[in-house]
Amino acid sequence: MRLFQNNGLSRGFRAHRRETAYRNFAAGRAQFLDTRFTASHILLPVLTDSPDAFYTNGDDERLQLLWAKENNLRTDDLEQILLAQIEQHRTEVFYNLDPIRYSSKFVAKLPGCVKKSIAWRAAPSGNADLTEYGLVVCNFASILENWRQKGCNVASFFPAHDPVMDSYANGRAEELDVIFIGGYTRHHVKRSQAMRAAASAPGVRARFYLEDSRLTRLANALAPLPVLRSYRHPEDIRLIRADPVYGRDAYAAMAKSRMVFNGAIDMAGEDRGNMRCFETPGCGSVLLTDAGHYPEGFVDGETMLVYSSPEQIPELIGKLMKDEKLATSIAQAGHAMVKERYSKALQWTKFQELI
Incomplete structure (x- = not known):
């Protein structure tokens, strides 16, 4: 072919x-x-x-x-x-x-x-x-x-597990408790609420690597302008914001955090399974993500941890910060699952079947 x-x-x-x-x-x-x-x-x-x-x-x-x-x-x-x-x-x-x-x-x-x-x-x-x-x-x-x-x-x-992730998973060195990697606009209302809840967890070491919209970048630079106020990052997010990361840099960031926070946007309804769902366990971190319909193998409490409302997020983060055994168990099970169920070889076999 x-x-x-x-x-x-x-x-x-x-x-x-x-x-x-x-x-x-x-x-x-x-x-x-x-x-x-x-x-x-x-x-x-x-x-x-x-x-x-x-x-x-x-x-x-x-x-x-x-x-x-x-x-x-x-x-x-x-x-x-x-x-x-x-x-x-x-x-x-x-x-x-x-x-x-x-x-x-x-x-x-x-x-x-x-x-x-x-x-x-x-x-x-x-x-x-x-x-x-x-x-x-x-x-x-x-x-x-x-x-x-x-x-x-x-x-x-489906997306697949990138074998390069394994070297990051095997060389983990946790420097943070929770990170977020993704886009931010004022239209991501649910995601923004969840991000603020994650940032508010007591004693959390957090960093959000944000790809901001053009107007959000402008609003952060020109804060006094009332017309741009709604585009500006909330103060608690702005304090832990970092520049966006991609590819290997994202892999490295995930390998340095105990958990990666994920929040879907509205376009997929209740369906879940964005790239971060595969990358996070692939790099050996705990996937902390919102409730919905996930692909096979993604099981709450076993290969990931799910929140149903923003109010639950600080409690779940605190639980994973205190219980290293639980966090390690979920991270390892998630890593094994994506390697087995979503390998590059299986992805290619599936593609050939589609042909």
């Missing part, structure tokens, strides 16, 4: 990597893969450098223009470059993690060598059209149903 996997970069990660220099396309791609950003979603043949697998970030202008220059393609149009890469690779299966940028109109332009097109999309995404894809996949049942109602063929598919 000649596999082509395309990805897209988040705004925060793009800013984080802005100064990174690429010597050539191959070196730039290797540098990116080594960061382990979104590694839970990157398929095994890409990570093992299979000759039949091609990977790129189709929205990374610097990387894609290098490929175009090296292959004498005289264009700076990212769509044309991506199509040329697919054609040169003689792709049979196109797996796209950035389908809003490269939607049905793009699929209609794919060369004839492509026999199957699959899109990962874990959000409803308004009026986006993905019906030309042969399959839309993610691990949220309610979101898949939304895409099915829009006329897409859908199937369940």
Whole structure:
């Protein structure tokens, strides 16, 4: 199977990597893969450098223009470059993690060598059209149903345990009690309430690595302006805020904390299973997360710890701070579970079954 996997970069990660220099396309791609950003979603043949697998970030202008220059393609149009890469690779299966940028109109332009097109999309995404894809996949049942109602063929598919996490789990050195890694906007009302509750736990050593919205960053810098007040971090969160971390840096941060706090946003309803659910136990920390419908193997009190309301969070944090035996038991069981049930090998087998 000649596999082509395309990805897209988040705004925060793009800013984080802005100064990174690429010597050539191959070196730039290797540098990116080594960061382990979104590694839970990157398929095994890409990570093992299979000759039949091609990977790129189709929205990374610097990387894609290098490929175009090296292959004498005289264009700076990212769509044309991506199509040329697919054609040169003689792709049979196109797996796209950035389908809003490269939607049905793009699929209609794919060369004839492509026999199957699959899109990962874990959000409803308004009026986006993905019906030309042969399959839309993610691990949220309610979101898949939304895409099915829009006329897409859908199937369940999961993130996987990145084997690189094991070295972080084996070299843990707890410096903090609880951390949070993720986005923050004023629209994440439930998450914000839960974060404030976590920050208020007595005696807790906490740090929140936040990818803030543009207006939140502006509000924090210009606090006196009343019009921006609602975008500003609450004082208790601002005191423990740190810059966002990604990939290996996130792995290292999780390996230095007893527990990682997780809070879903509203788009997935009661479904749960964002990347942090897989990364946290993968790095040997306790997943402290909100109640909902979790994938198989995620069991409250055994492989994770669940809160039903913000009021419960300080008590649960205190419990894990005091009971090292309990925290170790949950962390170890969670780590063993994701390694066994959500391995890269099983993810790749499942993908082949979808094909």
